[in-house]
Amino acid sequence: MVNYDAAGVIFNIQRYSLHDGPGIRTIPFFKGCPLACKWCSNPESQKPNPELMFQPDKCVHCGKCIETCQYSAISHSNPFFVDHDRCVDCGACAEVCPTSALFMKGKRVTVKEVIQELQKDESTYRRSGGGITLSGGEALSQPEFATELLKACKSKGWHTAIETTGLASKEVIESVFPFVDLALVDIKVINPQVHRENTGVDNRLILENVIRISYITETIVRIPVIIGVNNDLQSIRAIAEFTQLMHNVKAIHLLPYHNYGENKYALLGRIYPMKSHPDSIDTITMNSLKIEVEKLGIPCQIGG
Numbered sequence: 001m002v003n004y005d006a007a008g009v010i011f012n013i014q015r016y017s018l019h020d021g022p023g024i025r026t027i028p029f030f031k032g033c034p035l036a037c038k039w040c041s042n043p044e045s046q047k048p049n050p051e052l053m054f055q056p057d058k059c060v061h062c063g064k065c066i067e068t069c070q071y072s073a074i075s076h077s078n079p080f081f082v083d084h085d086r087c088v089d090c091g092a093c094a095e096v097c098p099t100s101a102l103f104m105k106g107k108r109v110t111v112k113e114v115i116q117e118l119q120k121d122e123s124t125y126r127r128s129g130g131g132i133t134l135s136g137g138e139a140l141s142q143p144e145f146a147t148e149l150l151k152a153c154k155s156k157g158w159h160t161a162i163e164t165t166g167l168a169s170k171e172v173i174e175s176v177f178p179f180v181d182l183a184l185v186d187i188k189v190i191n192p193q194v195h196r197e198n199t200g201v202d203n204r205l206i207l208e209n210v211i212r213i214s215y216i217t218e219t220i221v222r223i224p225v226i227i228g229v230n231n232d233l234q235s236i237r238a239i240a241e242f243t244q245l246m247h248n249v250k251a252i253h254l255l256p257y258h259n260y261g262e263n264k265y266a267l268l269g270r271i272y273p274m275k276s277h278p279d280s281i282d283t284i285t286m287n288s289l290k291i292e293v294e295k296l297g298i299p300c301q302i303g304g
């Protein structure tokens with residue numbers, strides 16, 4: 001029995017994706033994440049609730065937002081225009097902005113509303129062997145909404161996948177994953193100190209959970225390859241060796257770092273944490289890391 005009234009906060013539904021699972025997929029992006037990875041390409045996903053963003057090139061300097069904000073959070077003298085320490089993301093300024101220079105990212109929706117949207121591509125899922133992939137943010141940070149949405153997808157016979165950091169309680173893992181056909185689990189680094197420095201959290205529970213998940217459903221391990229964090233043979237080998245403790249791992253995917261999310265940090269009034277890093281990782285390095293994984297007999301590909 002699906003609870004179609006269960007509600008949660010999402011910030012996007014991406015259609016016709018060829019990544020994040022087999023076939024052609026539709027991807028609801030959940031708000032909220034317990035990690036804060038320095039290389040996050042969806043920084044607008046990290047806060048759990050809808051939040052304010054500002055696109056300066058659309059602003060016509062009418063001042064309506066400044067008059068409207070009761071928290072004095074907007075000022076022309078602020079280099080980011082919005083003082084996010086004062087802003088409470090009430091959305092009042094976005095409502096009066098005539099050009100949508102100020103806009104809210106994220107909205108509260110029910111399972112019923114999301115399913116109506118996903119339904120539009122039902123024939124595409126069937127023809128391509130695709131389905132639905134929950135992404136984010138971290139879908140497990142909204143466990144009831146994620147579970148009901150997955151149950152609704154399963155009741156329609158759609159293939160389900162979830163892209164996850166693996167950080168959630170044991171109870172959440174055990175309640176969500178029976179409705180998941182494919183888990184795409186991120187493992188960033190095995191060394192706990194390096195993990196904490198770069199994501200803000202400890203990885204002990206994550207590593208326990210990815211093993212747990214692999215015993216419930218088919219799993220692909222994804223490694224975001226980040227210069228200065230894990231782009232060396234030793235770090236990647238450590239992750240590959242760890243996956244041998246898991247069950248049912250289909251493959252390891254190495255995802256080379258990119259800076260596509262950089263402009264979104266400015267729209268959120270934040271400094272991009274990877275500013276001083278090179279924009280991308282060279283192909284020779286990526287190929288050598290792939291070979292290192294394959295030495296252990298684990299299928300490996302570059303990209304997801």
Ligand code: SF4
Nearest residue numbers: 069087088090091093
């Ligand atoms: S979202 Fe609300 S608090 Fe934030 S700047 Fe706009 S009006 Fe002010």
Ligand code: SF4
Nearest residue numbers: 059060062063065097
């Ligand atoms: S309301 Fe919109 S267009 Fe007017 S000053 Fe504010 S951000 Fe700019």
